[in-house]
Amino acid sequence: MITDLGYIALVISLLVCVYAIATSLLGARRNDERLVQSGRNAAKLVFPLVLVACIGLWYALITFDFGVIYVADVSSKATPLFYRITALWGSQGGSILFWNLLMSAFIFVAMLRNWSEDKDLLPYVTAVACLIAGFFIFINLSSANPFLRFDFPPADGRGLNPLLRHPGMIIHPPMLYAGYTSFIIPFAFLIASLAVGRRDNLWLIKSRRWTLVGWAFLASGLLLGGRWAHDVLGWGGYWGWDPSENMPFVSWLFATAFLHSAMIQEKRGMFKNWNVLLMAFTFVSIFFGTSFIRSGLLTSVHAFAKSNLGPLFLGFMVLILGGTILLWFSRLDTLHSENKLDSWFSREGIFLLQNVLFVSTAITIFLGTIFPTITEAINGVKITVGPPFYNQVAGPQLIILVLLMGVAPLLAWRKASARALGKMSLIPAVISLIAFVLILVGSGQVIPSLLLVLCLYTFVQTCLEYIRGVRARVNSAGESIPVALLHLVQRNQRRYGGYLIHIGIVLIAVGAIGKGFYGTDVLRNVKLNDSFTVGSYTFTYRGIASVPCEFNDCQSVEAALLTTSSRDGSIIGGVYPHRDQFPAQQETSTIADITGSFNEEVYVILAGWENNGTTASFQVYINPLINWIWTGGIVLILGFLLAFWQMEPSTAIRTVPIARMVGSPSK
C-alpha cells in the first residue's frame, strides 16, 4: 500500500507542476499576487510529494517486495539493508526518481526564500522550474516507471551489481545529480530576468550561491566517480574518457567558465550576452548529458539499455534551447555592456582568454564524445576517438588554464602594470626554473617536467597572494600576522576561497600528470613462495584462501603477498588482493589491494590462479602521485566552503556618525 501511495503521490506531483506553471504565468500576466502565491505553494509541494514517492519505493526495497519489477532488478534476498536503500538509484527508473527528489528539493528551498526584493521574478522562476521538473516527472511516470509490477512476482530478485557496493558508488550519483539539478535555479533566474526585461545583474547576484553550490557538487561527483572507478574496476586508472565521464566534465567546464565571467559582469558590467549564453549552455549540457547516456544513443560502458527516452529528451532540449535563444534575441537591448574591453593585458582580458579556453575545452571534449554520432550521420560509419585523442586535445588547453590561474591574480582591472607583473613573477619564475632542471634531471622526460613546473609556478604565485595580502594588512593596519590573515580572508572570502580552490586544482593536475606520464604496470605469474620485484618493492606470494564475504552473499578468494623493500629487504607489510564471486548474479568482481607510499601508489590485482593456488598471476600498477588527486579534491572543497560560508560579521556597512566628527550640518 505504501508503495502504491508513492506512485499516487508522484502522479499528483505532476499535476501540481502543471498547475504551478499555469497559475504563475497567469498571475504574472494579470498582475495578481494571489495566483503567483498559489503557484509558489504548488511548487513547494512537489518536494514532499516526490519524497513520498521515494519512501514508497524504499519501502518496497526494504521489505523485499519483488512484485515490483524494479526491486527485483536491483536487489535480492541476499542484499544487505544498506545496499537495498542505496539501490534506489541503482537503475533507470529509480535513478530518475532520485533525480526528481533532488531537483524538487532545490526548488523547495528556492520557493522558501525571501522574494521581497525581486517579486517580479518569482512567477517566472516558478514556471520555468516547474516546467523542467514536470518534464522529468513525466518521464518518470511514462517510460521510466519504477513502480511497475509483475503479473506473477518472482521468488527472488537479481541482486545489486557487486560493482555498486562501494562508498564511492553510494555517494557519487547523489553528488553528481545534486550538481546537475541545482542548476535549474540559476537557469530559471536567467529566464525570469530576460522575461521581465530587467537591465540589472540581479539574476547573477541572486543565483551566484546556487551556481557555486552546483559547481562544487559537480566537482565532488566527478572526483568521487574517479575514485570509485579506481578502487573497484580493477584497472589501475581513474578516468577513461568514457561518455558518462565526459558529459559531466563538459558541464563542469561550462559552469567554471560561467563563475568567472559572472565576476566580470558584476564588477564591470561586461560580458552580459556571453553570460546568458554560457548559463544556457551549461544547463543544456546538463540536460544533454543525462539524456544522452540514458537513451542508448552512445556506445558506452555506462549506457543504460536502449529506451525510447532519446527522442523525448532531445525534443524537450530543443524546446528549452530554442526558447532561451528567442527570448535572448528579444531582450538584446537590455544587455548592453557598461564598459569596454580595453586591453588583453588586464584582468578582464585574461578572464576573456580563460573563458574562451574553458569553452573550447568543453566543446572539444563534447565533439569527441559525439564524434561517432556525427560521422554516422555523414556517411553511415561510426568512428570513435580513444583516450589519447582527449589527452592530446584537452591536455594542452587545461595546462594553459592552470598557468593562467597563476597569472590572472597579478593583473589589475582595466590595464595591468607590466612592471608589477615582472616584479611579482620573479620569485616564482626562479623557483620554477630551478625545479624544472631538477625534475628533468631526475625523470628524464621533458614534457611532464615542463607541465609539473607550470603547476609549481601557479602554486607558488597563489600562495604568494596570501602573503602579499597579509603583508599589506600588517603594514597598513599594524595587525599581527594571524589576525591579518583572518581579517584578509574574512573580508575577501570569495577571492581567497577561490585561491584555495585554485590550489586544489593544481594538486589535482600534479596527480594527473604524475600518474599519466610516470605510471607503469607489469604482469607476473609466480609459484607459491616465489617472489617478483616491481620497482622498489618485492612481492612474495604466500598463497590463496577462500573466505566468505562481509555480508555473507559472496565467496572471496584472497591472495596473500608479503611486501618487502627490494633495496634492503625490510618488511613493509602484506597485500591481499581478492576476487569475489556472487552466486546470485553469477558475477565476479576483482578488488585490488593498495600499498606503497603517499607519493607512489602500488596497486595489486589478483589476475588469476591455477591448481588451487600453486601458481598465481598478479598485475601490479605503479601510480606515482595519484593520491594528490584526492588530496587536491579535499582542498578544493575546503576552498569552496571558505568562499561560500558567510563569515562577514554584518552585511550592513558600519558608518561613523558624521555629526560627531565634523559638526552637524544645517539641516
Place this chain on the structure above:
Amino acid sequence: MGIGTILIGAALFIIVALYTASPLFETRRPAIAPLSHEQTLERERAAIVRTIRELDLDYRTGKLNEADYKGLREAQVQRGAETLRELDEMSRNTEVNTEATADAEAQLQAKVDVDAEAESEAQMTAQIEARVAELRRTASVCKSCGKPLRDGDRFCASCGALTSPIMNSKKTRGARR
C-alpha cells in the same frame, strides 16, 4: 491497489489542493512591484564600496601603480557620492542643499574607511574634515571637466557642459512647487 490506498490517495490530493488554493481566497494584490529605484541605488552603493575596497587591496599588494590607483579611486568615490546624494534625497524628498552633497561624499568616505583596512582614527577624522571643508567651498563639480560649479549654475563656466541631471531635475521640481 486497495480501496484503502485510493482513499488515502484522495485525501492526499485534497490536502494538496487546499494548500495550493489557499492564497486565492485573500484580497487581490499586484504581483509585480515596480522596480524600486531605492533598492537599485542601495545595491549600487554597496557595489561601489566593494569596488573601492578592492582597489585599495590591489594597490597595497602592488598590482596597481599610484597614478592609476588614485584616478580610479577618485572616479568611484564621485560615483558613490552621487548615488548617496540621490538616496539621501529620496528619503528626505526635499530640494538639494549643498551640505547634502558634502555629507554624501563624506559619508561614503567614512563608510569605506571604517570598513576597509583601517587607517588610524585620527588620520581618518582629519581626512574627512578636510574633505568636507573642501566640499563646502565647492559644493559641486562639473561632471565633464571637474572644475567647481557655483550654486545655481545650469552650465559649467569652464567647459560649457550642462550640470548634472540631478541638479536639473531638482531645480525644475523646486520650480514646479
Place this chain on the structure above:
Amino acid sequence: MKPKFIIGIGIVIVAVIAVMGFAVAGNSSMEVQVNDVVAQRLQGVDLSQRVLKLTGVVVGDSIVYEPSSLHLEFDVVNSREDLVGSPAKTPRLRVVYQGVRPDTLVNEAHAIVTGKLSADGKFYAGQAQDSLMLQCPTKYQSAQTASR
C-alpha cells in the same frame, strides 16, 4: 569588440581545431559489428587494415583463459538472438585479448573490443587499457512482462 580581441580569440580557435585534427587522425577507430567484420567490408570500406571498435555479444562457452600467460580468447556474435542459432550458420568472430580477464565477461554480455582484424581471421584487441570493455550489467532491462 575591438579587432585585436576577435583576432586573439580566432587564433585560439584555429589552434584548437588544428590540434583536434591531428589527434583525430591518429586515434580514431571505426565502429563495426560482427557481421561487418566477418564480411570484411562495411559501406565499401576495406576493414582489414584499420583500427576497429567491435561490438558483439559474448558466447559464454567459448571463453578460454590462460591466467599464467594472461591470454584470453572468446567468440562474439552479432546479437543476443544469434546465440541460439547454430554455430555454423550464425557468423561469429574470435577475439584475442592479452590481459586480465574482466569479471563482467560472461555469457550474453555486450563486449566492446578495439583492435584489428588479422590475417588469421581473428580479431586482436589492442594494447590500450580500454581495448576490451563490457557493458555495465546493472542497467540491463529485465525481459519479464510487466503490468500495473
